[in-house]
Amino acid sequence: MRRTPRRRSPPKRRPGGGRRPSANAAGRVPSAPRRRLAADHGSRRVLLIGDAAHVCSPVGGQGLNLGLRDAVSLAAALPRAADAGGLAAWRRARRADALGVLARTDLATRAWTLRSAPARAVRDTALRGVLTTPAGRRLLAESVAGPRRKPRDGDRRTLG
Incomplete structure (x- = not known):
């Protein structure tokens, strides 16, 4: 009796087109902490807040909290926007807050995904x-x- 070669199924694709990583022995798909921060929180006419400005690991819902803080602080800063540097101070404060959240969520993700x-x-x-x-x-x-x-x-x- 002759064996037929086993067909390999095509690799699973993500919606974005990338290949899905294979699961480890525990059945979990390893992933690196997601972490992105916009180079600037906007330009003269466009301001970035929420996920448009920063993306962090979903640990503890901190990305949502950070986006809400962006919106609340922007609402408070807009009346002062006409002042020289009014939004520059807002941008600096939001960037500092985002960097802190990114560092904390990155640390937490790494701690909970130790191999x-x-x-x-x-x-x-x-x-x-x-x-x-x-x-x-x-x-x-x-x-x-x-x-x-x-x-x-x-x-x-x-x-x-």
Whole structure:
């Protein structure tokens, strides 16, 4: 009896045309942290906010939070836009915030996707240690949530 050669199926394609990476032994598809930051937050007539200005790993929904902070801060900066450098200060502040979020989400993604068993053991031991104290839990929550916005005069406080 003669064996027929086994046909290979064509590689799976992503909607963008790239090849899909193969799954590892655990069945997970490895991926590098997604991280992009626009060179500038816009020009004289166009301003970039949200995902148009920055893309980060989806850890903790920080990309959405960052986009919302962009919109809120732009709304506050627009009345002062006619002043010399009014939007330049906004651009600098948004870039600094975006860089901080990108660094935190990149670190978190790398920590949660460790492949080395010893490295995962160190991560898990450190995390257990942090979570045993109220101060550690608060510090971890604050680092994941991002920077706190300083209340301004006239801000209304809502109880929810």
